[in-house]
Amino acid sequence: MTTYRSKILATGSAFPANRVTNADLAQRVETNDEWIVERTGIRARRVADAAKGELNSELALRASKQALDRAGLSATDIDFILYATVSPDHVMPNTACVLQEKLGAKRAGALDISAACSGFVYALSIADAFIKTGQYRNILVIGAEVLSPMVNWDDRGTCILFGDGAGVAVLSRAPEGDASQIYSTHLYADGWSKELFFVPAGGTAMPVTHEVLDQKLHLMQMKGREIYKVAVRMLADCATEALTKNGFTVKDVDWLVPHQANLRIIEAVAKRLDFPMEKVIVNIEEFANTSAATVPTAFDEAVTNGKIKRGDLVLFDVFGAGLTYGSALLRY
Numbered sequence: 001m002t003t004y005r006s007k008i009l010a011t012g013s014a015f016p017a018n019r020v021t022n023a024d025l026a027q028r029v030e031t032n033d034e035w036i037v038e039r040t041g042i043r044a045r046r047v048a049d050a051a052k053g054e055l056n057s058e059l060a061l062r063a064s065k066q067a068l069d070r071a072g073l074s075a076t077d078i079d080f081i082l083y084a085t086v087s088p089d090h091v092m093p094n095t096a097c098v099l100q101e102k103l104g105a106k107r108a109g110a111l112d113i114s115a116a117c118s119g120f121v122y123a124l125s126i127a128d129a130f131i132k133t134g135q136y137r138n139i140l141v142i143g144a145e146v147l148s149p150m151v152n153w154d155d156r157g158t159c160i161l162f163g164d165g166a167g168v169a170v171l172s173r174a175p176e177g178d179a180s181q182i183y184s185t186h187l188y189a190d191g192w193s194k195e196l197f198f199v200p201a202g203g204t205a206m207p208v209t210h211e212v213l214d215q216k217l218h219l220m221q222m223k224g225r226e227i228y229k230v231a232v233r234m235l236a237d238c239a240t241e242a243l244t245k246n247g248f249t250v251k252d253v254d255w256l257v258p259h260q261a262n263l264r265i266i267e268a269v270a271k272r273l274d275f276p277m278e279k280v281i282v283n284i285e286e287f288a289n290t291s292a293a294t295v296p297t298a299f300d301e302a303v304t305n306g307k308i309k310r311g312d313l314v315l316f317d318v319f320g321a322g323l324t325y326g327s328a329l330l331r332y
């Protein structure tokens with residue numbers, strides 16, 4: 001069987017207009033800018049306004065149009081849409097179908113991927129496999145979240161951490177001889193730790209009732225300190241595995257693009273890998289944790305501002321609720 005390679009052809013991103021600072025949050029819960037910056041590195045986040053049309057699918061639409069434009073493709077060139085999100089517009093249909101219609105991607109199959117903050121790398125891995133087999137040529141890989149309606153804005157332990165946004169990559173079959181390629185992806189999960197970060201109600205296990213709403217069980221609950229401990233190990237292990245598998249060392253890596261959950265986690269991983277922070281892409285300060293959108297938006301920003309260039313060796317490294325974790329090593 002002929003196998004092909006995939007490459008990221010182009011990227012795009014979009015954020016809601018409303019910028020909420022730490023000082024804004026301090027008016028609602030007992031916290032302050034200094035504590036949040038010191039413990040997380042976050043200074044601001046964007047919060048979507050559904051009344052103004054800032055739906056998850058609308059952010060993804062803006063990011064997708066930008067990515068397609070940069071790729072020189074039209075929506076009908078897209079064979080498949082893989083949409084990583086845990087904050088879909090609706091439970092049913094999937095948001096990939098909603099986007100398909102908005103975009104006019106008439107030929108595409110459309111699927112949502114639920115792997116929380118690891119979602120984009122999970123989706124990228126599946127897209128890469130589709131392209132490798134020759135089944136598809138152009139796939140829209142999306143990481144997009146509107147988490148704000150799932151945040152308990154009265155819980156200072158979580159509300160400071162999250163934001164809304166969308167990032168998109170067009171993954172396409174690489175022409176023969178092209179250096180750009182996905183080398184490998186590595187996906188893992190730890191379902192035993194599922195209650196470290198979860199939304200108790202809203203699924204079929206606990207449908208929404210008045211009592212559920214009163215107890216805020218439809219909102220995110222997190223054991224932050226416990227996640228922190230395992231996240232560093234998961235990220236470091238996945239990064240090392242991707243490098244070992246392909247015969248590279250950390251010295252070969254031009255850019256590390258980690259999930260943006262907490263700057264201290266990112267710094268601890270860099271330290272453990274003996275990797276310089278100057279080569280780590282960070283956008284948490286301005287956008288906070290946008291779950292599946294952190295890696296594609298951070299990557300897009302770094303490509304757009306000229307930091308990441310064609311030919312660079314780039315390592316994506318993620319973890320999230322589930323728990324899920326993984327990495328992807330690619331030459332851009």
Ligand SMILES: CC(C)(COP(=O)(O)OP(=O)(O)OC[C@H]1O[C@@H](n2cnc3c(N)ncnc32)[C@H](O)[C@@H]1OP(=O)(O)O)[C@@H](O)C(=O)NCCC(=O)NCCS
Pocket residue numbers: 030031032035036039040117156157160197222223224225226227228231261262289319320321
């Ligand atoms: C949530 C997180 C920032 C908390 O930081 P921390 O250093 O672990 O802080 P702790 O939870 O130990 O809390 C320390 C103290 O600060 C307080 N505190 C918590 N949130 C606060 C806030 N926003 N402002 C001020 N004080 C706060 C706590 O109540 C606690 O007070 P106490 O000692 O009197 O009980 C950190 O644990 C974290 O980022 N964890 C990972 C979470 C994550 O990545 N989630 C997403 C997964 S994809």
